[in-house]
Amino acid sequence: MADTSLETLVTPAALVDLDRVEANLRRVSQYTREHGLHWRPHTKTHKTAELTSLQLAAGAVGATVATPREAEVMATVATDVLYAYPPVGAGRLARLLALPPRTKLSVTVDTLESLAELSRAAQGAGRDVGVLVELDLGMRRLGVQTPAEAVALARAVATAPSVTYLGVLFYPGHVRSPMNQQDGAVRDQSARLGAFLEALTSAGLKPQVVSGGSTPMLWRSHEVKGLTEIRPGLNVMNDRNTASIGACAWDECAFSVLATVVSTAVPGQVVVDAGSKALTKEEGLAPSGGYGALLDRPDIIVRNVSEEHGMLDVSATSWRPRVGERVRVVPNHVCTAVNLHERLHVVRGGAVTDTWAIAARGW
Amino acid sequence: MADTSLETLVTPAALVDLDRVEANLRRVSQYTREHGLHWRPHTKTHKTAELTSLQLAAGAVGATVATPREAEVMATVATDVLYAYPPVGAGRLARLLALPPRTKLSVTVDTLESLAELSRAAQGAGRDVGVLVELDLGMRRLGVQTPAEAVALARAVATAPSVTYLGVLFYPGHVRSPMNQQDGAVRDQSARLGAFLEALTSAGLKPQVVSGGSTPMLWRSHEVKGLTEIRPGLNVMNDRNTASIGACAWDECAFSVLATVVSTAVPGQVVVDAGSKALTKEEGLAPSGGYGALLDRPDIIVRNVSEEHGMLDVSATSWRPRVGERVRVVPNHVCTAVNLHERLHVVRGGAVTDTWAIAARGW
Numbered sequence: 001m002a003d004t005s006l007e008t009l010v011t012p013a014a015l016v017d018l019d020r021v022e023a024n025l026r027r028v029s030q031y032t033r034e035h036g037l038h039w040r041p042h043t044k045t046h047k048t049a050e051l052t053s054l055q056l057a058a059g060a061v062g063a064t065v066a067t068p069r070e071a072e073v074m075a076t077v078a079t080d081v082l083y084a085y086p087p088v089g090a091g092r093l094a095r096l097l098a099l100p101p102r103t104k105l106s107v108t109v110d111t112l113e114s115l116a117e118l119s120r121a122a123q124g125a126g127r128d129v130g131v132l133v134e135l136d137l138g139m140r141r142l143g144v145q146t147p148a149e150a151v152a153l154a155r156a157v158a159t160a161p162s163v164t165y166l167g168v169l170f171y172p173g174h175v176r177s178p179m180n181q182q183d184g185a186v187r188d189q190s191a192r193l194g195a196f197l198e199a200l201t202s203a204g205l206k207p208q209v210v211s212g213g214s215t216p217m218l219w220r221s222h223e224v225k226g227l228t229e230i231r232p233g234l235n236v237m238n239d240r241n242t243a244s245i246g247a248c249a250w251d252e253c254a255f256s257v258l259a260t261v262v263s264t265a266v267p268g269q270v271v272v273d274a275g276s277k278a279l280t281k282e283e284g285l286a287p288s289g290g291y292g293a294l295l296d297r298p299d300i301i302v303r304n305v306s307e308e309h310g311m312l313d314v315s316a317t318s319w320r321p322r323v324g325e326r327v328r329v330v331p332n333h334v335c336t337a338v339n340l341h342e343r344l345h346v347v348r349g350g351a352v353t354d355t356w357a358i359a360a361r362g363w
Numbered sequence: 364m365a366d367t368s369l370e371t372l373v374t375p376a377a378l379v380d381l382d383r384v385e386a387n388l389r390r391v392s393q394y395t396r397e398h399g400l401h402w403r404p405h406t407k408t409h410k411t412a413e414l415t416s417l418q419l420a421a422g423a424v425g426a427t428v429a430t431p432r433e434a435e436v437m438a439t440v441a442t443d444v445l446y447a448y449p450p451v452g453a454g455r456l457a458r459l460l461a462l463p464p465r466t467k468l469s470v471t472v473d474t475l476e477s478l479a480e481l482s483r484a485a486q487g488a489g490r491d492v493g494v495l496v497e498l499d500l501g502m503r504r505l506g507v508q509t510p511a512e513a514v515a516l517a518r519a520v521a522t523a524p525s526v527t528y529l530g531v532l533f534y535p536g537h538v539r540s541p542m543n544q545q546d547g548a549v550r551d552q553s554a555r556l557g558a559f560l561e562a563l564t565s566a567g568l569k570p571q572v573v574s575g576g577s578t579p580m581l582w583r584s585h586e587v588k589g590l591t592e593i594r595p596g597l598n599v600m601n602d603r604n605t606a607s608i609g610a611c612a613w614d615e616c617a618f619s620v621l622a623t624v625v626s627t628a629v630p631g632q633v634v635v636d637a638g639s640k641a642l643t644k645e646e647g648l649a650p651s652g653g654y655g656a657l658l659d660r661p662d663i664i665v666r667n668v669s670e671e672h673g674m675l676d677v678s679a680t681s682w683r684p685r686v687g688e689r690v691r692v693v694p695n696h697v698c699t700a701v702n703l704h705e706r707l708h709v710v711r712g713g714a715v716t717d718t719w720a721i722a723a724r725g726w
Contacts, residue, residue, distance in 0.1 A: 010431070010454040010726055044670060066671045068373070085671060086625040088636075088687055091373040110628040113686040134628075141672055142626045142634060173669065262449040263505045265473040265497075271505060273451075277702050281645045306536065307407060307698055308429045308448060309504055323476035324451055335670055339640050340702070342725050362705050363373055 004352050011260040012278035014341035016237060018348050020254035024236055025058040035222035040064050040082060042233030043074050045335045047360035048344060051236060053077045064231045068095040073360040075103045083107040086114045097125035106130030108169050110142050115156055122162035131157045132169040132209060137192045139174040147199030154205040167207030172214050176285060178246040182220055190225045197226050216247050239334035240293055244286040256295045256328035261321045268315035274329050275305040278340055284332030295328040302329060368715055374623040375641035377704035379600060381711050383617035387599055388421040398585035403427050403445060405596030406437050408698045410723035411707055414599060416440045427594045431458040436723040438466045446470040449477045460488035469493030471532050473505050478519055485525035494520045495532040495574060500555045502537040510562030517568040530570030535577050539648060541609040545583055553588045560589050579610050602697035603656055607649040619658045619691035624684045631678035637692050638668040641703055647695030658691040665692060
């Protein structure tokens with residue numbers, strides 16, 4: 001139990017509204033059940049074992065992670081962990097291979113070099129690792145570029161020691177258009193994916209797992225032909241970007257940063273103690289710009305930030321908070337904002353009911 | 364001693380080149396001695412007690428801090444701590460007032476409300492706190508707006524219980540032009556500051572301390588009339604922004620993030636494992652854009668980042684690193700990049716000689 005309330009917490013402080021989280025989990029759980037999709041949420045968004053436990057209880061088949069520390073923390077509660085990242089480097093591999101034996105570990109590869117290193121290390125550790133071949137469906141970040149490359153890499157996986165070929169993975173992170181403007185993106189994704197799946201199937205390498213899905217495209221995942229699994233991360237708490245593109249409603253934003261008004265010296269402006277070290281200075285997708293908006297007054301924007309200062313633009317409103325008053329800021333991007341905090345204070349109604357360590361920060 | 368080398372550290376990892384730090388400290392120390400300025404570095408840049416100790420040994424008169432935790436950590440090595448932030452909120456004040464009795468504590472105020480709260484709390488704690496009145500010289504972040512407001516607030520400080528009026532403080536963070544294009548900014552600052560100093564002196568409130576200075580304007584501080592003290596933060600390690608505006612040379616950049624190449628699957632691009640959670644996604648001042656540049660190949664830019672991925676644009680070079688190779692990235696902004704890491708690995712030549720906790724992260 002926390003010894004604090006929203007009035008006494010030292011600010012800035014990261015808050016999660018548990019009623020909203022539960023509603024968000026119910027929605028995705030129902031959607032994936034309805035459409036026969038596996039749901040393997042990316043836990044980089046919250047980096048807490050506690051939220052992973054809630055996701056598993058709501059029907060997630062396992063945890064997706066991107067760092068060794070996320071793998072270690074989530075393996076304390078999940079028995080099925082997908083390291084959706086190239087497992088490159090001896091230190092990284094040693095830690096992944098040292099996960100508890102009960103952990104069903106799978107990873108992604110997109111180059112023959114990383115496959116070779118993985119296979120060698122897995123052999124050395126006497127452990128079998130599931131492998132998904134990462135495909136590039138247009139994001140141009142990771143992933144093999146052509147069906148021929150996918151076949152070559154999948155064949156290499158299928159024949160390498162101590163690894164098991166499971167299927168393919170992609171991340172449509174480049175699609176950020178509002179849900180109702182994604183027809184083209186859905187068609188494009190189906191077509192590109194279809195070409196890869198056809199080539200792999202023809203080569204006798206039919207994927208059992210076809211893992212995709214991002215929060216912006218979440219609710220249209222069932223329209224992407226061949227998909228078996230989705231890995232949305234940020235929809236567990238959402239953020240200003242997600243609301244801006246209509247992939248969630250404002251009242252589905254479950255994460256906020258509690259901040260205190262520290263100065264009203266500059267006319268038309270209110271300064272709070274949540275700046276770039278509490279919110280990030282990531283530019284967002286909201287047409288109104290800025291680095292966040294107030295949970296209870298979404299028309300009030302954090303117009304600018306310096307490290308420990310958030311400048312609220314109040315010039316267009318009559319609201320004039322006093323020095324010492326508290327507000328809650330929804331950041332542009334929840335995943336990188338959470339990563340700036342040590343603890344996540346759990347709120348139900350207006351009360352702090354618990355405090356969780358954001359244990360998987362760092363690497 | 365660290366049990367690691369640049370070849371075996373788990374990446375991404377924050378590195379500080381100690382030879383470069385020492386050279387940077389010598390330069391600022393010599394400059395401030397030459398011009399009779401007090402040097403009170405802002406420790407938010409590095410958040411380590413170790414670098415504060417080196418700064419004090421090089422002649423700094425004390426530490427500048429912006430959070431209670433920075434105050435607590437720096438008070439373990441500095442006896443003179445300036446909390447250059449509005450001391451608003453009971454929790455914040457309680458922690459500042461609980462600093463060791465040997466710590467000479469001063470703070471800034473820019474509203475009557477925060478002065479009243481401070482004075483009450485200091486009285487309750489039986490402690491006297493030095494106060495600087497914050498002036499706005501054009502940044503429009505914090506600070507009283509007019510000489511008349513400065514006089515009113517300084518008078519209130521001078522008569523409030525348990526606080527001592529020391530002088531004034533400002534931060535010219537809005538000036539980011541190259542040093543050789545700052546003539547106008549220097550004149551503007553001198554003129555604005557002059558009006559405040561004149562009004563305060565006429566009112567019998569002549570400031571003993573006139574604290575200003577930022578890294579971009581560091582080397583022109585002596586031209587600002589009336590200044591007694593400067594508080595540059597980032598020049599201890601510098602960054603890509605500082606080099607971009609000519610306020611440091613590239614080989615004065617002492618901070619970098621060690622990263623491993625994890626994918627070369629997309630042609631013309633190399634992906635490393637330092638993304639926005641290791642570098643930040645802060646847009647910078649470099650005309651070439653991006654989120655950082657390679658220490659040893661400054662023409663190679665981190666063109667884009669996602670959370671755990673940095674996309675190096677190699678399309679204009681023949682350099683083609685292999686998967687597993689390591690590089691060092693200089694981020695746009697050192698202060699917010701350091702804040703993403705738990706540890707700072709100390710490098711001399713090519714070897715890791717020590718590891719410091721970045722102990723003052725969080726609040």
